[in-house]
Amino acid sequence: MERKKIILTGDRPTGKLHLGHYVGSLKNRVEMQNSGKYIPYILISDLQALTDNARDPEKIRRNLIEVALDYLAVGIDPKKSIIFVQSQVPELAELTMYYMNLVTLGRLERNPTIKTEIKERGFEKSVPVGFLTYPISQAADITAFDAEVVPGGEDQAPILEQDREIVRTFNAIYGDTLVEPELITPDNNICKRLVGIDGKNKMSKSLDNCIYLSDNPDTIKKKVMSMYTDPNHIKIEDPGDVQNNAVFKYLDAFCTPSHFKKYLPEYKNLDELKAHYQRGGVGDVKIKKFLNDILQEILEPIRERRHYYEQHIDFVYDMLEEGSREARKKAQEVLKRVRRAIGIEYFEDIKLRHSVYTNIDDNK
Ligand code: TRP
Numbered sequence: 426m427e428r429k430k431i432i433l434t435g436d437r438p439t440g441k442l443h444l445g446h447y448v449g450s451l452k453n454r455v456e457m458q459n460s461g462k463y464i465p466y467i468l469i470s471d472l473q474a475l476t477d478n479a480r481d482p483e484k485i486r487r488n489l490i491e492v493a494l495d496y497l498a499v500g501i502d503p504k505k506s507i508i509f510v511q512s513q514v515p516e517l518a519e520l521t522m523y524y525m526n527l528v529t530l531g532r533l534e535r536n537p538t539i540k541t542e543i544k545e546r547g548f549e550k551s552v553p554v555g556f557l558t559y560p561i562s563q564a565a566d567i568t569a570f571d572a573e574v575v576p577g578g579e580d581q582a583p584i585l586e587q588d589r590e591i592v593r594t595f596n597a598i599y600g601d602t603l604v605e606p607e608l609i610t611p612d613n614n615i616c617k618r619l620v621g622i623d624g625k626n627k628m629s630k631s632l633d634n635c636i637y638l639s640d641n642p643d644t645i646k647k648k649v650m651s652m653y654t655d656p657n658h659i660k661i662e663d664p665g666d667v668q669n670n671a672v673f674k675y676l677d678a679f680c681t682p683s684h685f686k687k688y689l690p691e692y693k694n695l696d697e698l699k700a701h702y703q704r705g706g707v708g709d710v711k712i713k714k715f716l717n718d719i720l721q722e723i724l725e726p727i728r729e730r731r732h733y734y735e736q737h738i739d740f741v742y743d744m745l746e747e748g749s750r751e752a753r754k755k756a757q758e759v760l761k762r763v764r765r766a767i768g769i770e771y772f773e774d775i776k777l778r779h780s781v782y783t784n785i786d787d788n789k
Pocket of ligand 1 (some may be wrong): 435437783
């Protein structure tokens with residue numbers, strides 16, 4: 426049998442998860458989990474969330490359970506995946522400490538994802554050290570489990586690149602010790618970075634342009650109906666643009682030929698619908714209704730499963746505790762290897778005691 430590959434990925438517990446998380450990473454994770462070819466570790470990165478929320482720990486504390494519920498809701502199965510909490514694995518902090526010596530300040534400041542995030546948070550004048558260095562701690566998250574595969578959205582690419590550099594540097598200095606991870610983004614380009622319902626920016630809680638996995642049917646419908654389309658498509662018969670049209674981007678991300686059969690049988694597939702919209706003759710309400718039907722169909726079972734686990738909160742917390750215990754076991758093994766590689770396992774190594782001061786006791 427083929428050896429199972431280890432996956433590690435995770436999310437910051439700063440809010441409920443949304444459709445961007447779903448198409449960017451969650452869906453991939455569930456498929457990989459169910460393929461039986463992987464051992465998935467899924468981390469809720471509360472320490473990383475604290476790097477820009479240190480003064481609001483209550484937010485993190487409150488949202489830990491929301492993220493766990495969203496995981497279970499989309500089908501992450503604790504029998505097949507190890508779901509755990511970053512802060513409950515202190516080995517990650519120790520690894521971060523060793524990796525910090527292998528990265529320069531300039532390299533951290535050049536990371537494009539961090540640069541954007543610094544701007545978004547107004548940190549230009551004074552960025553918390555912990556925030557600037559979170560890619561280093563993310564390298565610890567990944568390497569502590571010997572993860573080879575990290576499913577994530579495109580924004581994770583610069584972070585992963587930095588993590589890979591850390592692994593290569595570590596291995597070059599201390600010998601082959603760490604596994605170099607690879608980012609797996611969705612095949613569909615639209616899904617790598619799903620736009621928000623404003624059609625402009627990436628879907629993101631701080632921009633208030635999200636459809637949450639836990640939104641109720643009315644909210645979903647309202648949000649879809651308010652979505653950005655083509656401002657020049659005024660009358661139904663006007664030709665419309667499908668490129669910069671958020672509704673079509675979502676259709677690209679979510680719809681399948683079977684959705685057409687069910688909800689819009691006058692078209693065979695998305696290409697036909699797009700062509701008609703571009704020629705003119707298709708109204709925005711029609712495409713929005715279609716998208717709404719699709720999203721309702723996808724989100725209903727997710728919402729129902731979430732509702733079930735909301736009634737079984739003890740189970741969810743116990744699962745996180747158990748997952749953290751199991752994750753910790755694995756991280757401890759890797760940490761032992763790292764300490765040996767660096768040569769700070771002083772009390773395990775009897776030879777070290779006698780390497781300089783040889784056998785003084787025996788010479789008496
Ligand atoms: N940076 C990720 C996010 O913002 C969360 C995260 C923390 C993560 N550690 C990770 C993702 C390790 C992948 C691998 O959502």
